[in-house]
Amino acid sequence: MQKRNFDPPVRASCLAKPECLSSLLEMLDRYCIQNQVDSDCQHDLHLIAEEACFNIISYAYPVGAPGRLSLQVEARDCTDGPLIEITIEDDGIPFDPLALHLTDRTAPVEQIAAGGLGVLLVRRLSDLQQYMHDSERGNVLTIGKFISREKDS
Amino acid sequence: METSITERDTVTVVAIRGSVDSLNAEQLTTAFAVPIQAGRTRLVADFGAVTYTSSAGLRSLLATVKDCRRLGGDLRIAALQPQVERVLSISGFTSIIKIFSDCEGAVESFRAAT
Numbered sequence: 064m065q066k067r068n069f070d071p072p073v074r075a076s077c078l079a080k081p082e083c084l085s086s087l088l089e090m091l092d093r094y095c096i097q098n099q100v101d102s103d104c105q106h107d108l109h110l111i112a113e114e115a116c117f118n119i120i121s122y123a124y125p126v127g128a129p130g131r132l133s134l135q136v137e138a139r140d141c142t143d144g145p146l147i148e149i150t151i152e153d154d155g156i157p158f159d160p161l162a163l164h165l166t167d168r169t170a171p172v173e174q175i176a177a178g179g180l181g182v183l184l185v186r187r188l189s190d191l192q193q194y195m196h197d198s199e200r201g202n203v204l205t206i207g208k209f210i211s212r213e214k215d216s
Numbered sequence: 217m218e219t220s221i222t223e224r225d226t227v228t229v230v231a232i233r234g235s236v237d238s239l240n241a242e243q244l245t246t247a248f249a250v251p252i253q254a255g256r257t258r259l260v261a262d263f264g265a266v267t268y269t270s271s272a273g274l275r276s277l278l279a280t281v282k283d284c285r286r287l288g289g290d291l292r293i294a295a296l297q298p299q300v301e302r303v304l305s306i307s308g309f310t311s312i313i314k315i316f317s318d319c320e321g322a323v324e325s326f327r328a329a330t
Contacts, residue, residue, distance in 0.1 A: 081238070081239055084238065084239065085239070103299065106268065106299050109268075110268075110270055110303070113237060113238060113270050114270060114271055117238040117270075117272070120238075180271035180274050180275060180307055181270070181271040183271075183306075183307055184270070184271055184303065184306065184307060187306045187307075188306070
C-alpha cells in the first residue's frame with residue numbers, strides 16, 4: 064500500500080477551562096483539513112475530542128483550580144490503513160473513562176441517566192481506545208480513528 | 217447557536233440553527249424551558265439547520281423530553297441532518313424520541329394523537 068505524506072503531529076496545552084476548548088478543537092480541525100481527512104471523519108474526530116476534553120474540564124480538577132489539558136493530533140499510516148490518533152493528557156485525579164459503565168439506553172426514558180453519553184460516543188465513533196496513567200504525563204487517553212481522504216477535485 | 221420559537225396551535229416549534237455543543241447546550245435547554253414553563257408541553261425541535269451536536273445537546277434533549285412527558289406532553293424532533301441523526305442513532309436516542317423527516321410531520325403527529 065502506498066504510504067501517504069502527512070503533516071507532523073500538532074500539540075497544544077491549556078488550562079482545563081471551557082473557554083480554552085475552542086482553540087484545541089480548531090487546531091484539530093485545521094490539521095484534519097490540511098491532511099485532507101474526509102468530512103465525516105473530521106466531524107467524528109471533532110466530536111470525540113470535544114467529549115474527551117470537556118469531561119476533563121468538568122471533572123478532572125477541583126472547582127476553581129483547573130490544571131493542564133493537552134491535546135496532540137497525529138496522522139500516520141498503520142498496517143490497517145491511515146489513522147488519526149488523538150492523545151489527551153491531564154494532571155487531574157486518575158480516571159479511566161473507558162472503564163465507565165454505560166447506562167442502559169433501552170430503559171424507560173424516565174430512568175435513563177444522562178451520564179456516560181460522551182464516553183459512549185467516543186467509543187462508538189472511534190476504532191481504537193487506550194488509557195494509561197503515568198506519574199509524569201498524568202492521565203493519558205489515546206483515541207484512534209481510521210480515516211479516508213477527501214477525493215481530489 | 218440560535219433558537220426561535222413559533223406557536224402552531226397547541227404545538228410549539230423550537231427552531232435551532234448552528235452547532236449544539238458543550239459551550240452552548242445550556243442555551244438550548246433554556247429555550248425549551250420557556251414554553252414548558254408557560255404550560256406548553258407539546259414541543260417540536262426543528263433540527264433542519266443544526267449541523268452538529270455533541271452529548272451536551274443530547275442531554276438537553278433528554279432533560280426536555282422527560283419534563284414534557286412528565287407534564288403530559290412530548291418533545292419530537294424534525295429534519296435531522298445526516299451527521300446529527302447518526303449521533304442520535306449511535307447513542308440510542310432514536311428509540312427514545314420520535315423523529316420526523318420534516319417539521320410539518322412532527323407538528324401533525326400531535327394533532328393525530330388528539
